[in-house]
Amino acid sequence: MPMAPLSSRCTKKEANRGAWTAEEDQKLAQVIEIHGPKRWKSVAAKAGLNRCGKSCRLRWMNYLRPNIKRGNISDQEEDLILRLHKLLGNRWSLIAGRLPGRTDNEIKNYWNSHLSKKIKLKEKQNRGFMVQSEHEKTNVKEMDHIVDRREEGTSTRNVDSQGSFIGDDLFNSSSEGPLTLEWMSKFLEMDESWFELLHDM
DNA sequence: AATTTGCCCAACCGCAGACTC
């Protein structure tokens, strides 16, 4: 196995690991307030933290950043996560970009601990009850095919496919203003017309 | 009361693209 680039590992000897202390948080926040959330290696050094830059970035992004929403995921948010995941697959950062105040890590954790189980359960139930006409079956197959094509594009980054088009262009939070949960929910209600549209392409 | 089990979530790891020199 090839060695990872130096920057991807916290190689500093005796670097602090594990949970952050309140004091470390404070130091990090102070430095970021002055210098901004960039050049994480130097942020770590300036803050006098015995942490690698990567660790500082993660702490900032997932915990210290302003406007982080803490606490339970609402039903509306959950519904949005489900819909977005259906469209985007495991592209947590894109999904998080549409949920104000939520982090990719939080959504990923929520998905893994709650929603993936819910979905498996639902699938099991559906398998028991679903009796479809041939016509309906064909439609489902077609939909699956389209979703697969999207997800192929989402499984690797920077793939020039429809999936990537949808994920990167339509859901790129950096290229748009903030959207409300209501707006996203309404947008996603257009799922079916989306599928039809894509299928015709 | 002590131990085991299962869950949640913060943090770490490795990879890949972007950036810099």
Added chain:
DNA sequence: GGAGTCTGCGGTTGGGCAAAT
């Protein structure tokens, strides 16, 4: 253009806690 470094992402791990035994 290429090597080295930085940044961001998704997958995974492990510590802490509560519930169950």
